[in-house]
Amino acid sequence: MTDWATMLDELVRTRGDALVSAAYLLTGDLAEAEDLVQDALVAAYSxxxxxxxxxxxxxxxxxxxxNTFVDGFRRRKRWAAVRHLQVAPPSQPDDGAATPEHVPAHLDVLRALSTLTPRERVCVVLRFYEDMTVPxxxxxxxxxxxxxxxxxSDAVKRLEHHLGPLADAHHIDLDVTHGGAR
Structure with a gap:
């Protein structure tokens, strides 16, 4: 195996789940997150x-x-404008449908994140999930x-609108793999 192929294999094996988790915070959808990681790997190693x-x-x-997430916003926006034209079977309510008190906290965080603009969302993920400083x-x-x-600032205001007051915005836990916001 060549050096680049060995590195790619090791990266996917050891850090693949972490990459998908970070992408999931951006997209809010596991399949989209996996596609985003795949696109990034192809772009990086092509x-x-x-x-x-x-x-x-x-x-x-x-x-x-x-960068792929932010740049792809226009594509997603165009798709949202025509998505309603796609034929889909009517959804049937699930007998065990989750009531608000039974919805896991991480779903609330994901819904709140979905209200942010792509730049706000990337900044929030980097600041609070990746634990980077503002600089x-x-x-x-x-x-x-x-x-x-x-x-x-704009993102935290919008998140508070959906999640309630965030006592210390510097310690928001956006790790959806461990149960949600704290």
Whole structure:
């Protein structure tokens, strides 16, 4: 196996789940998250990328995931405009349908995240899920720190509208794999 193929194999084997989890926070849909990771891996390794280590490979793929998500917003917006034209069978209510008190907290977080703009959502995921500082988020996205602060401020207000007051927005747990917001 060539060096790039070995690195890709190791990245998918050891960090694949973490990449899908991060993409899931952006998309809110597991199938879309998996597709987003796949697209990012193809984009990153279609040029036979050679990284020195797994950490730099993962960082590059994570950046590609975020850029692909933000850039794909227009495509998703167009699809949303015509999605209603797709023929779908009528949904039947499930007898065991979840009532609001039985909906897991992480579903509430995902619904709230879906109300954010793509830039706000990426900033929130980087800041609170990836635990980056505002300067790190700004550097990662190529934005001014003031822009990142504005995106985060607007996002937290919108999240609070859906989730209730967030006592300390610096410690929001967006890890959907461990049970939701805290």
């Amino acid at each position: 040029r036979r990328r050679t990284d020195d280590d797994i950490r730099s490979a993962e960082a590059y793929v994570r950046r590609t995931i975020r 790190q988020v700004a550097a990662e996205l190529g934005l001014a720190q003031g822009s990142v602060k504005r995106y985060l």
